[in-house]
Amino acid sequence: MSVSDELPPFQRFLDGHRDAVWRFILSSVSRNEAEDCFQETFIAALRAYPRLRADSNLRAWVLTIAHRKALDAHRARARGAVPVADPAAVDGRSAPSAPARDEALWDAVGELPARQRSAVVLRYVADLPHRDIAAAIGCSEEAARRSLHEGLRRLRKVVPA
C-alpha cells in the first residue's frame, strides 16, 4: 500500500480496489446478491471517506466493509428476508464459471463459518497478507492466522485432496 499524506480522489480509490472487492464478494455471496453487496460496500466507503486517515490501508479497509456487507447478506438470507430468484444460487456462493475451479471445494468454502470463510477468501482471492486479513475482519494477526488455518483444516476434511 502506498502511503501518502493525502487521501486519493475517490475515483482512484474505486479504480484501485474494485477488482479485489468484486472477486471477494463473488466468492462470498451468491451471484444475484453480488451487485447489491458491491454497491453497498462502496456507498458505505464513500460516506465514510472524508473522515478516513490518509495513511489507512485502503485495501484492507474496503474489504472490511465488504466482509460486513457479505455477512449482512448471509444473515438476511438466513432470516428469509431476501427472496432469491434462483434457488440453486442460495446455497453455494456464485462459484464463478471457472473451468479450473473445483466446485466442491468452493461449495465447502461457502459453508465455512463466516470468519474462516473471509480469511480464506481474503487470502486466496484478494491475495492479502495476514496483517491485512486481520485488519479486514477486525481481529489480531494471530487470530487471523488461526482462522485461516482452521478454515483450511475444515476444507481438507470436506474435500478429499
Add this chain to the structure above:
Amino acid sequence: MNGRAINETRTIEEALRRGSQPRRSGSGEDMSSEREASFKEAREAAGRLAARVAAEGLIDVSYAIAESPFGPLLLATTRRGLVRVAFPEEDVDSVLEGLARGVSPRIVETPRPLDGVRRELDEYFTGRRREFELRLDWTLVGRFGRRVLRVTSEIPYGGVQSYGEVAADAGSPRGSRAAGNALGSNPIPIVIPCHRVLRAGGALGGYGGGVERKRWLLELEGAIASDR
C-alpha cells in the same frame, strides 16, 4: 504435522489459488478469459455505482472528459456549479488531486452532471453561443483572484481588456502583474474568459492553455483578425 497433512494443505491451497487467479496460458496470453470477465464486471459495477452516487447526491465533485477543438478537456462540477476546466496537457491525476485537496476527496467520474456544461461548451466552440449561463463554484479561487476573475467575467464576447485595466477594475493596488498571476491560475478557463485579457498595446501575453489557444479563442470571438 506429518508429511501427508502438509501435502494435503498444499493441495487445497493450490486448488484455492487456481480457482481465484488467472491461469497463464502457454502462449504468452496474460489473462484468462475468466479473469477478464471479472475485470469487466467490476468495471461495469463501478460505472453503475458512479452514476448512482451522483444521482443520489452522495458525492461532492463529478468529473467527465469532454471532446473539444483543443482535445479532451476535463470538466468538474460540484453541487454549486462548475469548479474546474482542465486543458489536455494537464495531468489528470494532478487535477483530481488538486480537487481532492481544494474541494473534497469525494470525486467520481460520471458524465451526467456535466451534460449542461458540455452542451454550452459545444455551442460556444461552434460559434452558436456568446455567453455561458452556467453556475460557477469559486472554491478553488482565492480572495484576490476572485475579484480579478469576476471583473474578467464581465468582459463581453468579442471584447478585450488589458491586464492593467483588469487590475484597476479589481481594485488592485498590486497592479497588472498580480492580476496576470490570478488570471494564469484561473481554474475555469474558457468559461471565465481570461483569454480576453491582453498586454497593453495589444500583444497577446500569456495563457495557461498556451498562447496559440488564446489566439484561436480570440479569433473565434472575432476580437482579433484571423491571420489564416
